[in-house]
Amino acid sequence: MRIDLEPRAARSPTLEVLAPVAALILAMLIGGVVIAALGRSPVEAFKVYFIAPVSDLWSLQKLAVKASPLVLIAVGLSFCYRAKLWNIGAEGQYIAGALLGGWLAIATHDGAYQGLLGVWWILPAMLALGGLGGLLYAMIPALLRVSLGVSEILTSLMLVYVAQFGLDYMVRGPWRDPHGYNFPQTVSFDDPATLPLLVPGAGLHAGVLVSLAAVLIAAVVFSRTLFGYEVRLVGSAPKAARFAGFSDRRLTILVFAISGALAGLAGLAEVSGQIGKLQPEISPPPGYGFTAIIVAFLGRLNPVGILIAGVVLAMTYLGGETAQIALKLPVDMTRAFQGILLMSVLAADVFTRYRLRLSFARRA
Amino acid sequence: MSDIDLGGVPLVSLRGIVKRFGDFTANDHIDLDIRNGEVHALLGENGAGKSTLVKILYGLLEPSEGRIVFAGDDVVLKSPEQARALGIGMVFQHFSLFENLTVAENIALVLPKTDKLTALPNRIAEIAARYGMALEADRPVWTLSAGERQRIEIARCLLQDPKLLILDEPTSVLTPQEAEALFATLDRLKAEGRALLYISHRLEEVKRLCDCATILRHGKVVATCDPKVESARSLAALMVGSQVKEVKPAGAHALGPERLIVQNLSVPSPDLHGTALRNICLAVHGGEVVGIAGVAGNGQSELFAALSGEVVAAEPDAIRINGAAAGIESITGRRERQAVFVPEERNGHAAAPDFTLSENVVLSRHATGRLTRGGFIVPAAAKALAGKIIAAFDVRKAGADPLARTLSGGNLQKFVVGREVLAEPNVLVVNQPTWGVDAAAAAAIRQAIIDLSARGAAVAVISQDLDELFEISDRIAVMHAGELSECRPAHTVTREEIGLLMTGGERAAGSAHAH
Incomplete structure (x- = not known):
């Protein structure tokens, strides 16, 4: 028997919408088998993972808070991925943003340096620094790629670990709270350095609005602007992009800047709006920056699709937490499920472009 | 090699080969005979149908019509493996080698799975000595010149003991010295009674090497001749055609600066x-x-x-x-x-195949076509310009604003030329x-x-x-x-x-x- 993948003559819009749905169902089935093998009920697990998070208002707020960084990072990544540039180091850019923006919160702690200006400027400046931190950190792989041709896949991934250890060092060393009983964490951010809550309760903070704004802006940029056209063209037909007069170096720098800035902003929003301080772990495993890669692809690199996909992946985080308590499932189940989902999405993607053909032909 | 005495019957005969791609006929009823111990040249301009024909002979393309007769038997070649099994080898113009593997490893990749690898270095050395090709089995490919890389490709074919070896523009990437070394190798192959099909448009080479030449033009055989007898001038005339169309439609106009x-x-x-x-x-x-x-x-x-x-x-x-x-x-x-x-x-350079026609207008006219305002594309302006091009150049298409890839070659080319010509350039x-x-x-x-x-x-x-x-x-x-x-x-x-x-x-x- 022979297995061939035949290219499809035309793209089918229906298939492109159905593919992520099929991938999600497939991942649920495989996940169900794994859960059954662990001796738990897949039906119960399904309820915990996908029903409980949307069953009441409190859970919905939690869901929005979890989805927010995923969506924000994934929107940024979609700029890179549409241009066929593989930034997989968003986790590092997320941490870099949290570090640079968080620095201001620590520096202005207890009224230091506030002087005549008051406190109104602290939060906007933290947001700007958060974006800047991620942007600068993303410039390392971008510049290495355009100047020396170094694979951005390797450098961006490796830099994640550098950022993680950098954060670890800062919160255990120079930035450790002197009154924190030697816990590896900074001082708690003051109110002027904390993103306000939209509604009191489950912690729905203003960072969610930033993510929604990013979705809207990205949708407009991709569909209406010359820059969005440039990004799509470079990814779709690189020679035609050169003919159009678009510089791929300039574009590489720009999409990494956007994607780094949004990841950095997400990191800052998380520490300022959710955690309230810096600590060694500011991104639940396997890391928002990595899960956002799945979000970007599940959402077909489309801002609105990413919004939906972000909510789906946020469910796996929340469900995973509940499943640990309710079903005694290991936390690794969440990671495994996210991995299974990514593989299913990529596989489904192949079948939107190719048709599977099994031939049992006799060979001469 | 296992010699077949064919008693004057050609080793390979192509009879009435036709290959169509859509409306375009790349090969139009081609007959070709190649005999053992013969270096047969296939001449023609680019687009004359040479590549299509040898791809058919090597099993990469199936002919729309016609027969392939190998050693007296009708054969149907469905894949290059089948062609190789019959004894047809091919050296491509562009090499397919793995840069980071050694010469021996690259050769081993194409051998049947049953072959023992331990004997390979010896077999390579033997082939290298027999045909005067310097080849070091342990060298990684990235360190080699174009000529050395080509020798690997040739050695790959020779290890399979081919009766017919097809060479596609083999000297196009070689220095003159490397080309001379190649000719020496080819002479030995010929002396062993193997048939060679030599594709080139370098007439001096063909005159030096080949015993027989088939000349293609616009997919048809225009002549079969002995290149040693013909002059380079007469071969060139056959290749490029001699019928002159006297068309000078532009009216009298003064030359500008x-x-x-x-x-x-x-x-x-x-x-x-x-x-x-x-x-x-x-x-x-x-x-x-x-x-x-x-x-x-x-x-x-x-x-x-x-x-x-x-x-x-x-x-x-x-x-x-x-x-x-x-x-x-x-x-x-x-x-x-x-x-x-x-x-x-x-497709892919002048136009982006997965973009619509109105999006493709933006491709080359974004700076000069008044299609953008403050960084935003004005879709109405792009659609209007696309409509103007479509009307002026009679571009046939399906749907209001289809993807470029859905247009036929001629219609997309009219669109692309129209896009530029309507800019009224200097x-x-x-x-x-x-x-x-x-x-x-x-x-x-x-x-x-x-x-x-x-x-x-x-x-x-x-x-x-x-x-x-x-x-x-x-x-x-x-x-x-x-x-x-x-x-x-x-x-x-x-x-x-x-x-x-x-x-x-x-x-x-x-x-x-x-x-």
């Missing part, structure tokens, strides 16, 4: 298979069409890239557009000087304007080019189709090995002279007129 001037333009080769441009000089007046002839791969794409600004020159003065030094300007900068460009490849540079396009579309495109020049634009047409160049050009120059010959008035130069220049033969005799 020199709008496109190229002075001593030199550009290094972009890669191994590329061609360096050497001291290109060219001046095109407004109101004039200059044709640039040449066999593919002699630097035409590189010249197009340099003229368009996709690759910028070192000196601003190397290229002047409308009097201004534009050598170091980007393609967008040159477009803003009223120059437009049409590259050879429609300078047009076009590469292969009618490549693979049906006759009606080709005529429309040529007419548009002539009319544009009659309105005062300077036009440079790069083409391998001599009929086309004689039809539309006022003057013709020839590219060979990265150099551009002098421009000659199209009505005084002969096809034979052009053909000879194209094949790198003797510099055509006669007084050369500058403009």
Whole structure:
């Protein structure tokens, strides 16, 4: 028997919408088998993972808070991925943003340096620094790629670990709270350095609005602007992009800047709006920056699709937490499920472009 | 090798081979006989159908009609494995080698799974000695020159003991010394009674090596002859055709100033298979069409890239557009000087196949077509311009604004040419304007080019189709090995002279007129 993948003559819009749905169902089935093998009920697990998070208002707020960084990072990544540039180091850019923006919160702690200006400027400046931190950190792989041709896949991934250890060092060393009983964490951010809550309760903070704004802006940029056209063209037909007069170096720098800035902003929003301080772990495993890669692809690199996909992946985080308590499932189940989902999405993607053909032909 | 005594029957006979791609007939009832111990040349211009024919013979393409007779038996070749099993080997123009593997590893990759690898270095050494090919089994491929890489490809074939070896433009990437070494190897193969099918357009090589030549033009066999008897001139005439269409439709118009001037333009080769441009000089007046002839791969794409600004020159003065030094300007900068460009490849270069027609308008007109406002694309303006092009050039399409990939070759080419011509440029540079396009579309495109020049634009047409160049050009120059010959008035130069220049033969005799 022979297995061939035949290219499809035309793209089918229906298939492109159905593919992520099929991938999600497939991942649920495989996940169900794994859960059954662990001796738990897949039906119960399904309820915990996908029903409980949307069953009441409190859970919905939690869901929005979890989805927010995923969506924000994934929107940024979609700029890179549409241009066929593989930034997989968003986790590092997320941490870099949290570090640079968080620095201001620590520096202005207890009224230091506030002087005549008051406190109104602290939060906007933290947001700007958060974006800047991620942007600068993303410039390392971008510049290495355009100047020396170094694979951005390797450098961006490796830099994640550098950022993680950098954060670890800062919160255990120079930035450790002197009154924190030697816990590896900074001082708690003051109110002027904390993103306000939209509604009191489950912690729905203003960072969610930033993510929604990013979705809207990205949708407009991709569909209406010359820059969005440039990004799509470079990814779709690189020679035609050169003919159009678009510089791929300039574009590489720009999409990494956007994607780094949004990841950095997400990191800052998380520490300022959710955690309230810096600590060694500011991104639940396997890391928002990595899960956002799945979000970007599940959402077909489309801002609105990413919004939906972000909510789906946020469910796996929340469900995973509940499943640990309710079903005694290991936390690794969440990671495994996210991995299974990514593989299913990529596989489904192949079948939107190719048709599977099994031939049992006799060979001469 | 297992010799087959065929008693004068050819080893391979192709009978009535036809290959169609859609409306386009690449091979039209081709008959070809190759005998043992014969070096058979397959000659023709690019696009004449040589590659298609050998791909059929090597099992890469299935013929639409016709028979392949191998050693007296009808065969159907469904795959290269089947062709290799029969004893047909092929050395491609572009190598398929793994850079990081050694010579022996690269060779082992194509051998049957049952072969023992331990004996391989010995077998390679044996082949190398027998055919005079220096090959070191342990060297990694990335350290090797083009000639050495080619020897690996040849050794790969020889290990399978082929009866027929197909070589596609084998000297195109070799230095003259490497080519001589190759010829020595080929002579030994021939002496062993193997048949060789040698594809080339270098006539001197063919005269030196080959016993028989089949010449293709427009997919048909135009002659079978003995190249040792024919002159290079007569072979060139057969290749490029001698029927002259006297069409000069542009009405009388005065020549304008020199709008496109190229002075001593030199550009290094972009890669191994590329061609360096050497001291290109060219001046095109407004109101004039200059044709640039040449066999593919002699630097035409590189010249197009340099003229368009996709690759910028070192000196601003190397290229002047409308009097201004534009050598170091980007393609967008040159477009803003009223120059437009049409590259050879429609799908993926001139147009993005997965973008709609109105999106493809933005591709080359975003800076000059009033299609954007403050960084935003104005879709209505793009659609209006696309509609104008579609109407003016009679582009046939399905749907209101279809993807570029859904258009036929001729219609997409009309769209692409129309997009540039409707910009009413002062300078047009076009590469292969009618490549693979049906006759009606080709005529429309040529007419548009002539009319544009009659309105005062300077036009440079790069083409391998001599009929086309004689039809539309006022003057013709020839590219060979990265150099551009002098421009000659199209009505005084002969096809034979052009053909000879194209094949790198003797510099055509006669007084050369500058403009």
